[in-house]
Amino acid sequence: MAAASFTAAKFLAPVAARSGGDRAPPLPAIGAASARPRRGAQQTRLRTALAVSSDVLAGNKAAQAAAGEPVVTREEALEVYEDMVLGRVFEDMCAQMYYRGKMFGFVHLYNGQEAVSTGFIKLLNQADCVVSTYRDHVHALSKGVPARSVMAELFGKATGCCRGQGGSMHMFSAPHNLLGGFAFIGEGIPVATGAAFAAKYRHEVLKQSSPDGLDVTLAFFGDGTCNNGQFFECLNMAQLWKLPIVFVVENNLWAIGMSHLRATSDPEIYKKGPAFGMPGVHVDGMDVLKVREVAKEAIQRARRGEGPTLVECETYRFRGHSLADPDELRKPDEKSHYAARDPITALKKYIIEYNLATESELKSIEKKIDDIVEEAVEFADASPHPPRSQLLENVFADPKGFGIGPDGKYRCEDPKFTQGTAQV
């Protein structure tokens, strides 16, 4: 059963420690996602930073796949394909716009990691929350924020999802329950844990239940963040209070120019989950279907109130850390290895192989996405810059926080206040 597979994951001993007569039981059927092949080569694999995809689809699913049946329906496959293509085309357009000067500041692109965003977020409801890092454009798109709103936000226009006040690193959307967009690594993890806490509180204290179960929160963050204190504090508290959260590590092996192996004493991040009493799962983050399987179980666990899961997705970013990063430290053979495992190409191949759709249908999806992204750029270009009065708006939800002016009245009540004065 689904629960049992994660329980098995809890007792998985580290690969290095495992030898002939140890007590770890043989890994059971479905979703034994932490089933790392027990090969001696495993050890050397970590050292050379090349990854071999781990076999997640053990048991029934593997048998299903072997029997020639796809693990997704046609609708699901096309939805997933469209979402990944949207992420890719959008990010490529961002790069173009940046080099043309339409976008500025810090821009961090998600190329290559689409399987993680799509695999997880497409399983969520509207009431579920997503908290991300500065690499958040594609999380916003997957959660349903329209491409034109995101593009306008990146251009700093008043029609952006945050009216141009947040920018690339701070995507917020209350209607889509996208709670940011944080520049500090690790900052989103406690915020996500708090949103999960709020979901549980609403269910248990305020007695506002939903028939599906608890609203789930997903926290996305990188390998570098897994060395930060806040990460461990939240693993502890999420498990302690059994919060409905999934901690999704997008391990792309690099934190700007710092290799994960140079920064971390034990680079296998999924093992840090069991240390706190929650399941730790490792999955091939370049394969959207594998990610989706793991995500399904982790999200169901959270919804049922069984608590958090730590999922490590091994993935890769095809571009540099940001558009300002010359990306000189990563070796070309590592890049080409992962480029060969492009999640979009892999899914396309899968769809064609299992006859879920024809080439021309996929091409028409790609054309549709191209049109959407181009329209988003036109919309953003045509949108106005924020008016001057916007500078002083929204500092406080209650603008009396600006205090009382020299005339004895609250400053915000002066109709000229937002025209902008030096004295605020």
Added chain:
Amino acid sequence: MLGVARRRLGSGTVLGQLMQTLRPAAAPRTYSAAAKEITVREALNSALDEEMSADPSVFLMGEEVGEYQGAYKISKGLLDKYGPDRVLDTPITEAGFTGIGVGAAYHGLRPIVEFMTFNFSMQAIDHIINSAAKSNYMSAGQISVPIVFRGPNGAAAGVGAQHSQCYAAWYAHVPGLKVLTPYSAEDARGLLKAAIRDPDPVVFLENELLYGESFPVSAEALDSSFCLPIGKAKIERQGKDVTITAFSKMVGYALQAADILAKEGISAEVINLRSIRPLDRAAINASVRKTNRLVTVEEGFPQHGVGAEICMAVVEDSFEYLDAPVERIAGADVPMPYAANLERMAVPQVEDIVRAAKRACYRAVPMAATA
């Protein structure tokens, strides 16, 4: 009677403000009749109790707030009354649990995060400033953060350098935060209730040494709908020769100094700031325009402190009214020493305030002699 007039006129109008400043000119603390006395601790406890019972989305989290009844017993009895779902004992993880509070506030709850002292808030300051204060702005009004960060601030007695810093100036620097500093029991009740009801992040700086002090409170203040407006200072004592501004514990010292000065013929007006951000510049300037002299008193380090901001506020608005340079009394510019006599020298005392007020009035004693 004055209370009724004040309420009817509200505080928005000039006349309303004038009514607010009228007090019977007698002893420093006069409230309406039937004054009952409660400690600041009881005031805070009752405010928390009432707000938690009025709104089920309010909850309290912090170290030792539950079973230990609060490190300083502020949350006494709340665990028994509201249960462990609403009064959470957290592990020692300021960054983590403050962030969790902020996340819960993003998503519709109203947390009160208690720091055992505000010195520990430095471990969580990223969340207070970057995820709480700035979020309403960054999200263009979509995500408001109705959270209260509260705890003791400033020096206690003999607790050493790492437990004695005053953070009023640090937090008041940041746009998006409101910073409140209650003095009396009435302040504590009214400002905490206002802070909990406020839709923005509020930093509520209490003072450990004030927790046990009793103050008379009016029946109005004990009512469960009592709330003080954020951003308004209170004239604790009327005067005409020199204005003394203070907040938190220093208000008590300033009042004592005013008594001493009165005996020497100097009538001091004492302003209890109550709100550091937003600062009640209007009240301060109105007072200085009346007295023409200003002494600012604070417990924290002098450089870039609250007094410096008040001085500038007065220079910007009422420069021509000043008859003497603004005097600034602050803590010594050193980390807090441990030895009792050194600690006494590092924190402003009543004599320092008296001396500064005299300097502002007569410039009788040269500055160098008091350095």
